[in-house]
Amino acid sequence: MELSPYAQGGWRLLGDPRRFPRRPFAALLRAAFRSLLDDPQAALDDPDLKDIDPTVLKHCHAAAAMCILEAGKQKADISAISTCLEDCKLDKERIEQFCTEYQHRGLVTVVSSSIGRSPLHITDVSWRLEYQIKNNQLHKTYQPSYLVTLNVENSDSGSHPDVSFSCTMEQLQDLVGKLKDAAKSLERATQM
Amino acid sequence: MLLVLSVEHRAHLGCLPRAGDAAVGELGRLALEQLRRGAAPRACESAARKLNISVDIIQHGVEGLVYLLTESSKLMISEADFQDSINVLGFSDELNKSLVQLYLDNRKEIRSILGELAPRLPSYHSLEWRLDVQLASRSLRQQIKPAVTMKLHLNENEDRTAQVLQTDPATLLHLIQQLEQALGEMKMNHCRRIVRNMK
Numbered sequence: 001m002e003l004s005p006y007a008q009g010g011w012r013l014l015g016d017p018r019r020f021p022r023r024p025f026a027a028l029l030r031a032a033f034r035s036l037l038d039d040p041q042a043a044l045d046d047p048d049l050k051d052i053d054p055t056v057l058k059h060c061h062a063a064a065a066m067c068i069l070e071a072g073k074q075k076a077d078i079s080a081i082s083t084c085l086e087d088c089k090l091d092k093e094r095i096e097q098f099c100t101e102y103q104h105r106g107l108v109t110v111v112s113s114s115i116g117r118s119p120l121h122i123t124d125v126s127w128r129l130e131y132q133i134k135n136n137q138l139h140k141t142y143q144p145s146y147l148v149t150l151n152v153e154n155s156d157s158g159s160h161p162d163v164s165f166s167c168t169m170e171q172l173q174d175l176v177g178k179l180k181d182a183a184k185s186l187e188r189a190t191q192m
Numbered sequence: 193m194l195l196v197l198s199v200e201h202r203a204h205l206g207c208l209p210r211a212g213d214a215a216v217g218e219l220g221r222l223a224l225e226q227l228r229r230g231a232a233p234r235a236c237e238s239a240a241r242k243l244n245i246s247v248d249i250i251q252h253g254v255e256g257l258v259y260l261l262t263e264s265s266k267l268m269i270s271e272a273d274f275q276d277s278i279n280v281l282g283f284s285d286e287l288n289k290s291l292v293q294l295y296l297d298n299r300k301e302i303r304s305i306l307g308e309l310a311p312r313l314p315s316y317h318s319l320e321w322r323l324d325v326q327l328a329s330r331s332l333r334q335q336i337k338p339a340v341t342m343k344l345h346l347n348e349n350e351d352r353t354a355q356v357l358q359t360d361p362a363t364l365l366h367l368i369q370q371l372e373q374a375l376g377e378m379k380m381n382h383c384r385r386i387v388r389n390m391k
Contacts, residue, residue: 073331073332074333075333112332113329113331115330115331116329116330116332118339119341120356120357120358121357121359121360122357122358122359122363122367123363124366125366125367125370125371126370127370127371129374129377129378129383131383131386131387131390133390135311137266137307137309137310138303138306138307138309138310139266139268140268141307141310142387142390144387146374147313148316148371150357152357163344163355163357165313165315165316165344166313166314166315166316167315167316169378171315171316172371172374172375173375174316174319175316175371176375178321179319179321179368182321182364183361183364185323186338186340186364189338
């Protein structure tokens with residue numbers, strides 16, 4: 001596992017006990033994990049960090065985050081992470097602190113797998129059945145029709161206007177038939 | 193239900209006997225063409241020349257017929273009601289019979305033309321699907337993430353649109369279950385009763 005020179009620089013600062021005594025180091029690690037896994041908007045406002053220079057704080061926070069993501073991306077094991085941090089001149093105790101925290105937070109892979117582009121993702125469907133009686137152009141139409149709404153999510157912005165369409169009973173049967181074909185082929189693929 | 197004909201309408205239809213019984217067939221044809229393709233003043237002119245009647249009479253007659261046929265088809269009035277409605281015009285029996293026949297022969301087609309004027313939501317055309325497995329991405333290597341990618345074809349205001357969508361296996365099964373429930377609703381007693389009673 002390799003880190004960029006910028007990240008390595010940040011870790012070297014983190015490894016320096018004069019710049020980062022024990023408590024601020026632990027606080028920064030917690031903050032880095034929190035901002036990736038819990039709350040992207042989390043601020044670096046832990047009281048233990050108030051004495052650190054803001055530029056240094058930003059550099060080190062970025063370095064820690066990059067290390068977490070890279071470890072997750074490569075599915076690195078503890079020895080790989082340790083070797084990488086040793087190259088940044090971190091002492092054994094601090095390496096162990098990081099690795100413990102990393103193992104404790106098993107969600108890194110989940111977060112990594114959700115980063116990235118994909119087509120609009122369907123999350124749910126709602127439907128409405130109506131019976132048309134008349135409209136202003138034609139009376140006595142007497143036809144059932146369905147209105148189907150697919151709730152979709154955009155990988156970038158999170159929300160997106162839903163996709164709605166109307167269909168007759170035959171068309172809905174066609175749609176359901178095709179979805180069932182897809183599900184069947186999915187089942188066959190998983191059994192291979 | 194009887195058709196209520198306004199004074200102007202009756203005046204237009206009053207042109208029909210003046211055109212002569214033979215001409216009514218031609219006027220009926222012109223009226224239907226107007227419904228299918230829109231107004232055609234040149235066709236009216238040539239008909240006027242052929243039948244030796246003034247263009248105004250032809251045009252009024254055609255307009256009167258168009259309105260009569262569309263209103264009757266829209267309301268889906270019965271043969272008897274149609275007959276009673278045109279009786280007030282005092283036409284000959286021959287003319288009345290031609291008009292009734294014209295109505296009955298073309299009612300279905302006129303209704304389907306009117307049906308296209310109704311407000312429409314985007315409607316389903318077809319669905320294509322594909323099974324994908326994501327193996328890696330920039331942020332994560334060595335994945336196995338199955339997904340179903342679909343292309344939904346919709347008809348929207350005369351255009352065909354296609355939207356690419358994706359879903360995961362669990363959501364796919366949920367979609368199938370929900371939509372099957374939707375299909376099942378039409379077979380329930382409640383819906384059946386309403387459909388039966390609304391004819």
